[in-house]
Amino acid sequence: MSEAVARHVDHGARHPALAHHFEGLPEQKEAAGLGMWLFLAQEVMFFGGLFAVYTVYRNLYPGAFALGSEHLNWKLGAFNTAVLIGSSLTMAMAVHAAAVGAQRQIVGYLLATVALGSTFLGVKVVEYADKFHHHLVPGAHFRFEGPLARPVEIYYSLYFAMTGLHALHMIIGIPILLTLAVLANRGRYGADYHAPVEMTGLYWHFVDIVWIFLFPLLYLIPMHAPH
Secondary structure, eight states: OOHHHHTTOGGGOOOTTSOTTOSSHHHHHHHHHHHHHHHHHHHHHHHHHHHHHHHHHHHHOHHHHHHHHTTSOHHHHHHHHHHHHHHHHHHHHHHHHHHTTOHHHHHHHHHHHHHHHHHHHHHHHHHHHHHHHTTOSSSTTOOOOSTTHHHHHHHHHHHHHHHHHHHHHHHHHHHHHHHHHHHHHTTOOOSSOOHHHHHHHHHHHHHHHHHHHHHHHHHSHHHHSOO
16 A cells, blocks of 8 residues: 555545545546547547658659668667567556555556667667768758659658657656656555556557557568569
8 A cells, every 4th residue: 555545544534646626536537537548539640640641652652662761770670669569568567566556566667668768769869860870861961862862852751750759759758757656656656546657558558559550661661562
C-alpha cells in the first residue's frame, strides 16, 4: 500500500488524488480514460493525414521513393524498432506494477522505459546527422544527383516530417515518464490510484505503434519495390 493511501484509508477519508468534482476514483479514472482516447483519436487523424500524403506521393514517384530509401540505414531502423518494442514491454510492466502497488517496480520499469526511449532518440540523432552530412535535408542545401532529385526531395521531406513528429512525441513523453517515476518513488501510486501511469502507458504504446508503421514504409521500400 502506498504512503499516500495509508494516510487516507480510515473512515472513508477522501483520497488526496481525487478531484473535487468527482465522487470517487473510478469515475475520475473513467473520465481520464475517455479524455486520453479522444486525444489519441485526434492523433490518429493527425498522423493519418501524413500517411495519406505519403501514399499519394509514393504512388506518383515509386522509383524516387525507393531510391531515397536506399540511403537510410535499415539496420539502425530495425534496432530502433526492437528498442521501442522493448519500451512498450517495460511500460506495460510499469502499469502492472502500479496496479498491484509494487512501488519500486513502478520506478524501475518507468526508468527502463525512459532509457529505451532515450536510446531511440540517440539513434535518430545519429541518423539525422548523417543526412545533414550528405546534404539530404530538404531545402537550399539539398543535393542529389539524377533526374529524380526533386521527387527524392519530396521523399525526404516526408521522412523528416513523419519521423520528426514521432520523435517530438517521444521528447514530450520522456519528461512525463520521469515525473511519474519521481511521484511513484514518493508513494503516489498504488492499487487504488494509478490512472496517470495507465494513461501515459496508452500514449506511449500509441507512439510505439506509429513507429511500427513508419519503419517499413520509410526504410524497407527497396526490399519490396518492383524491379
